Amino acid sequence: xxxxxxxxxxxxxxxxxxxxxxxxxxxxxxxxxxxxxxxxxxxxxxxxxxxxxxxxxxxxxxxxxxxxxxxxxxxxxxxxxxxxxxxxxxxxxxxxxxxxxxxxxxxxxxxxxxxxxxxxxxxxxxxxxxxxxxxxxxxxxxxxxxxxxxxxxxxxxxxxxxxxxxxxxxxxxxxxxxx
Amino acid sequence: xxxxxxxxxxxxxxxxxxxxxxxxxxxxxxxxxxxxxxxxxxxxxxxxxxxxxxxxxxxxxxxxxxxxxxxxxxxxxxxxxxxxxxxxxxxxxxxxxxxxxxxxxxxxxxxxxxxxxxxxxxxxxxxxxxxxxxxxxxxxxxxxxxxxxxxxxxxxxxxxxxxxxxxxxxxxxxxxxxx
DNA sequence: AAACTAGTGGGACACCTGTCCCACTAGTCG
DNA sequence: CGACTAGTGGGACAGGTGTCCCACTAGTTT
Numbered sequence: 370x371x372x373x374x375x376x377x378x379x380x381x382x383x384x385x386x387x388x389x390x391x392x393x394x395x396x397x398x399x400x401x402x403x404x405x406x407x408x409x410x411x412x413x414x415x416x417x418x419x420x421x422x423x424x425x426x427x428x429x430x431x432x433x434x435x436x437x438x439x440x441x442x443x444x445x446x447x448x449x450x451x452x453x454x455x456x457x458x459x460x461x462x463x464x465x466x467x468x469x470x471x472x473x474x475x476x477x478x479x480x481x482x483x484x485x486x487x488x489x490x491x492x493x494x495x496x497x498x499x500x501x502x503x504x505x506x507x508x509x510x511x512x513x514x515x516x517x518x519x520x521x522x523x524x525x526x527x528x529x530x531x532x533x534x535x536x537x538x539x540x541x542x543x544x545x546x547x548x
Numbered sequence: 549x550x551x552x553x554x555x556x557x558x559x560x561x562x563x564x565x566x567x568x569x570x571x572x573x574x575x576x577x578x579x580x581x582x583x584x585x586x587x588x589x590x591x592x593x594x595x596x597x598x599x600x601x602x603x604x605x606x607x608x609x610x611x612x613x614x615x616x617x618x619x620x621x622x623x624x625x626x627x628x629x630x631x632x633x634x635x636x637x638x639x640x641x642x643x644x645x646x647x648x649x650x651x652x653x654x655x656x657x658x659x660x661x662x663x664x665x666x667x668x669x670x671x672x673x674x675x676x677x678x679x680x681x682x683x684x685x686x687x688x689x690x691x692x693x694x695x696x697x698x699x700x701x702x703x704x705x706x707x708x709x710x711x712x713x714x715x716x717x718x719x720x721x722x723x724x725x726x727x
Numbered sequence: 728a729a730a731c732t733a734g735t736g737g738g739a740c741a742c743c744t745g746t747c748c749c750a751c752t753a754g755t756c757g
Numbered sequence: 758c759g760a761c762t763a764g765t766g767g768g769a770c771a772g773g774t775g776t777c778c779c780a781c782t783a784g785t786t787t
Contacts, residue, residue, distance in 0.1 A: 424734095476659060509718040510722055516695070517692050523658070756759105
C-alpha cells in the first residue's frame, strides 16, 4: 500500500464516510431499505444532510457502498466459523436470533442486487466465501448446501419463533456429509 | 356460500379491487415494493388515485392484500408440478427465467413479511403447500429441501445468467431422494 | 505569505407522497 | 316515488424527498 503524505482533512473524510455507512446499516436494520434517505442517514449519523450527498452523490451510491462494505464485514464474520454441522447451526441460529436485524438488512440488500447488476458481485461474495471453505464437497451437493443455508436464514426471518441451533443441526448435518 | 342478491355496484367494486391488486403486482415487478404508492398503482390500473385509497385505506392494507392474493395464486401454480426432480428443476428454471419479475416480486413481499407479522401466514403458505406434496420425506430432509428451493430461487435472481433446468436438476435430485 | 483544496453546513428548488375530504353519480330497496 | 348505500373523481393539506448550490472554514502546499 502506498501511503500518501497524511492529510488530516482526508483522514477525517474517510472516517465520516464509514460513519455514514454504519448509520445507513442501522437505518436499514430499523426501518428497511425504504427508510434510507440522505436526510435519515445523516440524522442517524448526527451530521448535516449535505454531508451525505457530499460523500455519496446519489442514494444509489450510498446503498451500493453500504452493501459492499457490509458484505465484506459479514464474510469476515463467517470466516471464523468451523465447517462442522454444530458450528454452522449455531451460526445460523445467531443470525436469525440475536443478529436478526443485521441479517434482515443483509437480505434486503441481497434482493436489491437482483435489480442492480452492479451490486451482484458484492452480494455473491457470501457464496464465493463458502466455496472456499467447503471446496471439498462435490459440486451439486455444494450448491444445494449453499442454497439451503440461504433458505434456512430467510425462513428463519419469517418464522414467529426463530429456530434454535438444536433444531437446525440435524438439517445442516444431512446437507453437509462429514467430508 | 350464501349468495346475497346480486348487487351490480358491489360486483364492479370487487372487480376493481382485483384490478388494483394486479396493478400493484405489476408495479412491484417493474419497480420493486418501493415503487408502490396509491398514485402509482392507480395510474397503472388506469383509475383515479382516490379509488386506491377507497378500497385500501392505507398502503399497508394494499401490500398485505397483494401478498395474500399473489401467494395463493403462486401456490395454485405450484400445485400442478409433479414431485419429480425434473419437474421441480423445470419449475425453478422458469421461475428465475421467464417469470423472473414475478418471482422477484414474490420475494420482496416475502421479505416484507419479516417486518410485518401479519404477512407471515401468507408468506408461509408456500412452505405448507410443499409439505402437503412432499409429506412423505423425513422431517429434517424435508426442511433442508424446502430451504434449498428458496435458496436456489434467490441465488437464481442475483445470477448474471439464470440457471437452466439442466443445471438445476442434479442439485434437486440430490436433495430429493427418489423414495 | 498566498494559492489551493477538502470538507462543511445551511438553504433552496421542484416534485412526489399518504391521507383525508366532499360534492357527486348510479345502483338498490322499501 | 324517495331513502339509502357503494362507488367515483377531483382536489387539498402538510410533510418528506433527491439533488444542487454557495458562502464559508480549515488544512496543505508552494
